[in-house]
Amino acid sequence: MKKTKPKPKIKELVHLTADPRGVLTGVHFMNGDQAACEGALAAGCRFVAGYPITPSTEIVERFASRIPTVGGIFIQMEDEIASSIAIQGAAWAGLKSMTVSSGPGFSLMMEHVGLAAMLETPCVFIDVQRAGPSTGLPTLPGQADMMQVRWGAHGDYEIIALVPNSPQECFDLTIQAFNLSEEFRVPTFVMMDECVGHMAERVVIPPADKIKIFNRRYTTLPPEEYLPYRTGKDLVPWFVKAGTGRRFHITGLTHDERGYPMMNAETQGKLVRRLVDKIRANAEQIVRYEEEDCEGAEVVVISYGITSRVASRAVEMARKQGIKVGRFRPVVVWPFPEKRIRQLAGMVGGFVVAELNYGQISLEVERLVAGKVPEKAIEKRRVNQPGAATAKSD
Amino acid sequence: MPAKRPRGKVHTAAExxxxxxxxxxxxxxKALRASGALNRGxxxxxxxxxxxxxxxxxxxGMICPDFAIWSEKLVREKDEAEAED
Amino acid sequence: MKKEESISLEPRPQNPIESLIRVERLPHMWCPGCGIGISMGAFTRAVVESGIDQNSLSVVSGIGCTGRVAGYLRLDTFHVTHGRAVPFATGLKLGNPKLKVVVYSGDGDLMAIGGNHLIHAARRNVPLTVILINNFNYGMTGGQFGPTTPMEAFGATAPYGNYEYPFNLPYLMDVCGAAYIARWTVYHVRQLTRSITEAMSKDGFSFIEVITPCPELYLRRNRLGDALKEMIYLKENSRIQNGAETRTVAIEKIRGEIIIGKFVDRERPGYIQSLDGHLQKVLGARYQRPPFWEK
Incomplete structure (x- = not known):
């Protein structure tokens, strides 16, 4: 059997390899949307609920076509609100689940981003960003949902967000998103953009036994001992699915370890502090970035997603002119690679943050390097107008 | 089953x-009335x-919104005697 | 304090439905005379009497007074966002069709903010049982008018009386295609219990509207008397008409006859059956039934 289970580590992580039924092993030429769908299938996602929207629809179209022969469910819901909670119902039945959208639909989903954070439902959202606000430019790219994904729902909470810059990464990072979501029981986001979603490139899908999969830890405690929100040091409670005789209650209200509503400041403090800390305390483990020639650079260009590829060209041109330029690309954007950016602040001349918006991640960078780099040395650069990168990246 | 007319017993969770x-x-x-006493509420x-x-x-029991009262049938004399012990 | 002592503290036998209730959370938060607890009692008796596997029974509630039902039931229970109990339940049911999934929520939750989800679940014929508690207003937030408030009734946001037509819920569910539709009042506990049992045995979408007094807000604001008076009103003014044409059962006036009964009970393939049958037919051997359905 390919499902070999390596030795459990300290935290009794449930590492597996992928279920071969969902893995389309081989070398493909496919676009980012299709690759993200294959990533989800390889990760073991067996439930997708979605609603049509450009430019993310190809993900659900492919899932709808593929899943009946893999063994799972696609349901087209009546709207994105319904999609973003249907996946949580499926998650509490024990499935790995996902929904997919773009700006306007993503705005509708915010209600259930908060719910997933509060219930600690493992689930994955993909946002193929287009230019906004409102209906905006449905067929052209944007990167202006980067703060929405971080702060879009009301209240305090933390999420994880990954940003691919190629179809290959759409595949890889979607698997990664599922693994992180399962491990930390937190809604996890793949923040694509229209360019990455629609451009086709070589995508290598490895054999199933080479794909590492992490599954949520299910409780083994008997019903009389189990409490749905009791945690150990890692701050992540063990999961229980419906129908196992535990007779548990979960609620979006502030709740205690039993899952019962408890309307007081102590419970609120304890619960929400843990929801935040389970990500913040583990940020170093979650954070991922790529950097090149940053230490000692005159200027470091920070960019992510499709913009990182456009920025590469600019970096090369600058280097030809003899400027010492470093490149930094957050792959996981939330939690942000704070520690590394703070370190770099003392070693470089300045930063240029290139992104397809009027200043979002640049604000995060400014916050981190404040006082360490002269204010003038932090530049927020629009690579192009949001929506206008298509021609260049093609 | 004895042909005797069934009798019941009322239980309350007055609190x-x-x-x-x-x-x-x-x-x-019409076997019930309001007590002159008050509960904690x-x-x-x-x-x-x-x-x-x-x-x-x-x-x-069926009409109580608060799960505070219910009755059960006492069919056999033996059971009844035990219940009254 | 002295008077309390007259309460008997001797051990009492357990109410047979208490195994289904989180008794440690009693007394519940509903107002004196509120009928939600009666409906919950009827639900628990339906569960006990039907012999349904309680470990495979999940209840999903939205927000509002009725939304708190989930929290008082000793089952796998989910208290989710406002209006979204139906789509959550849809995901839960499709993720494990062996679960019996009941949506238990109020008229405002299910029919106003959740109206779109309700009609689509009925259209798809998702095998869910929806118990909609209709108290004609939003109770939790202080008695605002809602989509079921009768014409001219007062509400916190209808200070001069309501001038919007209310929904005729059984008719709406009928045209959407629900497999089972009934309406009872909380006075009709026996019929309600039987109806819940029947509804849970359907393979498609089943819907029960339960008319309930809201003494502290709706009744008080409309000067309709206390809960007891309302219960007597419901007893005397309800007419059981099983199989009634749903278009004739609207409740549009504050006072008037209430038609109750089992209106619709039809066989129509449920969503799971449709999905499975269709894909099997079209894809043949290539079709892979979801392995998590088998367990």
Whole structure:
């Protein structure tokens, strides 16, 4: 059997390899949307609920076509609100689940981003960003949902967000998103953009036994001992699915370890502090970035997603002119690679943050390097107008 | 089954009662009344006025919004004797 | 304090439905005379009497007074966002069709903010049982008018009376295609219990509207008397008409006859059956039934 289970580590992580039924092993030429769908299938996602929207629809179209022969469910819901909670119902039945959208639909989903954070439902959202606000430019790219994904729902909470810059990464990072979501029981986001979603490139899908999969830890405690929100040091409670005789209650209200509503400041403090800390305390483990020639650079260009590829060209041109330029690309954007950016602040001349918006991640960078780099040395650069990168990246 | 007319017994969880009076009103045999005493919430909980009248139909239990009262049928004499011990 | 002592503290036998209730959370938060607890009692008796596997029974509630039902039931229970109990339940049911999934929520939750989800679940014929508690207003937030408030009734946001037509819920569910539709009042506990049992045995979408007094807000604001008076009103003014044409059962006036009964009970393939049958037919051997359905 390919499902070999390596030795459990300290935290009794449930590492597996992928279920071969969902893995389309081989070398493909496919676009980012299709690759993200294959990533989800390889990760073991067996439930997708979605609603049509450009430019993310190809993900659900492919899932709808593929899943009946893999063994799972696609349901087209009546709207994105319904999609973003249907996946949580499926998650509490024990499935790995996902929904997919773009700006306007993503705005509708915010209600259930908060719910997933509060219930600690493992689930994955993909946002193929287009230019906004409102209906905006449905067929052209944007990167202006980067703060929405971080702060879009009301209240305090933390999420994880990954940003691919190629179809290959759409595949890889979607698997990664599922693994992180399962491990930390937190809604996890793949923040694509229209360019990455629609451009086709070589995508290598490895054999199933080479794909590492992490599954949520299910409780083994008997019903009389189990409490749905009791945690150990890692701050992540063990999961229980419906129908196992535990007779548990979960609620979006502030709740205690039993899952019962408890309307007081102590419970609120304890619960929400843990929801935040389970990500913040583990940020170093979650954070991922790529950097090149940053230490000692005159200027470091920070960019992510499709913009990182456009920025590469600019970096090369600058280097030809003899400027010492470093490149930094957050792959996981939330939690942000704070520690590394703070370190770099003392070693470089300045930063240029290139992104397809009027200043979002640049604000995060400014916050981190404040006082360490002269204010003038932090530049927020629009690579192009949001929506206008298509021609260049093609 | 003995052919004897079934009799019932009422149980109350008076501390849960909110005094709506549904059980008293809808008891088909009018076997209940409001107690003169109050529970912790300040409500007059029900009490049995005529134990011999209770048929154990559980209308009180079904109509109670607070799970504070219910009745059971006592069919056999033996069971009944035990219940009254 | 003295008076309390007259309460008997001797051990009492357990109410047979208490195994289904989180008794440690009693007394519950509903107002004196509120009918939600009665409906919950009827639900628990339906569960006990039907012999349904309680470990495979999940209840999903939205927000509002009725939304708190889930929290008082000793089952796998989910208290989710406002109006979204139906789509959550849809995901849960499709993720494990062996679960019996009941949506238990109020008229405002299910029909106003959740209206779109309700009609689509009925259209798809998702095998869910929806118990809609209709108290004609939003109770939790202080008695605002809602999509079921009768014409001219007062509400916190209808200070001069309501001038919007209310929904006729059984008719709406009928045209959407629900497999089972009934309406009872909380006075009709026996019929309600039987109806819940029947509804849970359907393979498609089943819907029960339960008319309930809201004494502290709706009744008080409309000067309709206390809860007991309302219960007597419901007893005397309800007419059982099983199989009634749903278009004739609207409740549009504050006072008037209430038609109750089992209106619709039809066989129509449920969503799971449709999905499975269709894909099997079209894809043949290539079709892979979801392995998590088999367990």
């Amino acid at each position: 849960r009662c909110k005094g709506c009076g549904f059980c008293i009103e809808f008891c088909p045999l 300040g409500f007059h909980f029900p009490e049995i006025v005529a134990p011999e009248k209770c048929s154990g139909c559980n209308m009180c």
